[in-house]
Amino acid sequence: MKIMSVNSGSSSIKFKLFEMPSEKVIASGQVDKIGFEDAGFEIEFNGKEFEKTLPIKSHTLGAQLIINGLIEHKIVKDMKEIAAVGHRIVQGGEVFKEHTIVDDKVLQQILDLADMAPLHNKAHVISIKAFREVLPNVPHTVVFDTVFHSTMKEDAFMYAVPYFWYTDHGIRKYGFHGTSHKYVSELTNKILGNKKDSKVIVCHIGNGASISAVRNGVCVDTSMGFTPLDGIPMGTRTGAIDPAILNYIGEKLNLSSAEVYEILNKKSGYLGISGVTSDARELEQSIAEGNKRSKLAFDLQAKRIADYIGSYYVYMEGVDAITFTAGIGANSPRLRKLVCDRLKALGVKIDDKLNEAKAQEISTKDSKVRVFVINTNEEVVIARETLKLIKRKA
Numbered sequence: 480m481k482i483m484s485v486n487s488g489s490s491s492i493k494f495k496l497f498e499m500p501s502e503k504v505i506a507s508g509q510v511d512k513i514g515f516e517d518a519g520f521e522i523e524f525n526g527k528e529f530e531k532t533l534p535i536k537s538h539t540l541g542a543q544l545i546i547n548g549l550i551e552h553k554i555v556k557d558m559k560e561i562a563a564v565g566h567r568i569v570q571g572g573e574v575f576k577e578h579t580i581v582d583d584k585v586l587q588q589i590l591d592l593a594d595m596a597p598l599h600n601k602a603h604v605i606s607i608k609a610f611r612e613v614l615p616n617v618p619h620t621v622v623f624d625t626v627f628h629s630t631m632k633e634d635a636f637m638y639a640v641p642y643f644w645y646t647d648h649g650i651r652k653y654g655f656h657g658t659s660h661k662y663v664s665e666l667t668n669k670i671l672g673n674k675k676d677s678k679v680i681v682c683h684i685g686n687g688a689s690i691s692a693v694r695n696g697v698c699v700d701t702s703m704g705f706t707p708l709d710g711i712p713m714g715t716r717t718g719a720i721d722p723a724i725l726n727y728i729g730e731k732l733n734l735s736s737a738e739v740y741e742i743l744n745k746k747s748g749y750l751g752i753s754g755v756t757s758d759a760r761e762l763e764q765s766i767a768e769g770n771k772r773s774k775l776a777f778d779l780q781a782k783r784i785a786d787y788i789g790s791y792y793v794y795m796e797g798v799d800a801i802t803f804t805a806g807i808g809a810n811s812p813r814l815r816k817l818v819c820d821r822l823k824a825l826g827v828k829i830d831d832k833l834n835e836a837k838a839q840e841i842s843t844k845d846s847k848v849r850v851f852v853i854n855t856n857e858e859v860v861i862a863r864e865t866l867k868l869i870k871r872k873a
């Protein structure tokens with residue numbers, strides 16, 4: 480059975496087609512710059528890659544292009560071969576504690592949550608509608624970033640603000656990257672031999688970055704909050720800062736709160752500190768050239784990651800394993816070492832050679848906490864959840 484995972488933004492659609500339940504990737508690709516004359520379409524299968532540049536006016540045309548591409552390259556005979564499509568959704572609020580099959584009511588509920596994730600939820604709905612138009616006879620599912628974190632208790636998810644902000648306006652920590660935290664913590668637990676009461680900390684460090692504390696397979700805390708701006712510094716985001724800064728700097732620089740918010744989201748983090756780049760590889764290059772602010776950008780992030788790990792160690796009453804994942808976590812030995820060197824108080828020791836070699840386990844034999852490096856796979860979680868949902872329905 481073929482299941483497609485879809486991850487859409489306001490101008491892009493990324494997809495992966497899986498054979499399920501074997502989880503073999505049959506094809507993958509993307510449409511980007513939707514709405515532009517020079518939009519792009521890429522498709523990859525059997526080690527072959529095809530690309531073209533063309534105007535793509537809408538998500539519907541993008542979805543059509545993907546399905547036509549699959550047929551044209553004989554990856555599927557016709558669209559009936561696609562048994563279901565799973566769509567990634569960033570914000571499920573408290574409405575969605577489980578992933579679900581899409582109907583009109585679900586679409587409206589996702590739109591109703593768009594105020595909390597304006598950049599994401601609206602684009603997701605546009606994309607789901609597009610795929611439903613192109614593939615009207617297959618089930619579509621929605622898999623939420625927030626669902627994995629919905630198990631947090633009040634002491635972890637509440638902010639100390641007037642209580643009605645929570646009850647009337649949904650102000651609380653939701654957490655994001657849930658599918659990645661789920662995939663990576665499950666795999667870590669497997670390596671740990673599915674031990675009872677396992678305590679795992681997942682560091683998902685990509686352009687966006689978040690940490691989660693997972694006890695016995697269940698998320699108990701995470702660093703991103705009401706939005707993905709909270710937590711540790713990222714490529715362009717601040718992570719947590721004193722909220723009093725917003726008002727102060729707005730007055731000093733004559734900026735509206737929307738303008739300050741934009742800067743906190745898009746011009747801060749690595750980019751803001753270094754003044755050079757938001758990209759970790761370019762940052763490493765700039766450090767090699769002696770740029771002190773680029774070094775500070777990494778150091779600052781590493782300190783904050785270590786701070787979260789320390790607090791989760793206390794919250795879970797110990798930790799068995801710390802796992803690094805995503806673009807930077809899985810690929811930057813420098814970042815992993817910077818973080819682990821700050822965890823001596825927890826008895827964390829890594830082997831520099833294993834770290835450089837990106838071994839699956841990089842801790843030394845006498846480390847009190849095992850340290851792993853695992854590539855994340857959010858798309859496969861979407862395909863797995865989709866398969867579960869359509870089986871349940873059948």
Ligand code: ADP
Nearest residue numbers: 684685686687757758759760805806807810811
């Ligand atoms: P997102 O999905 O949040 O956009 P990714 O998880 O793809 O982000 O991570 C992107 C980041 O990973 C970029 O900063 C990129 O430079 C970094 N990255 C990718 N490969 C490497 C590498 N080999 N060494 C260091 N950083 C890397």
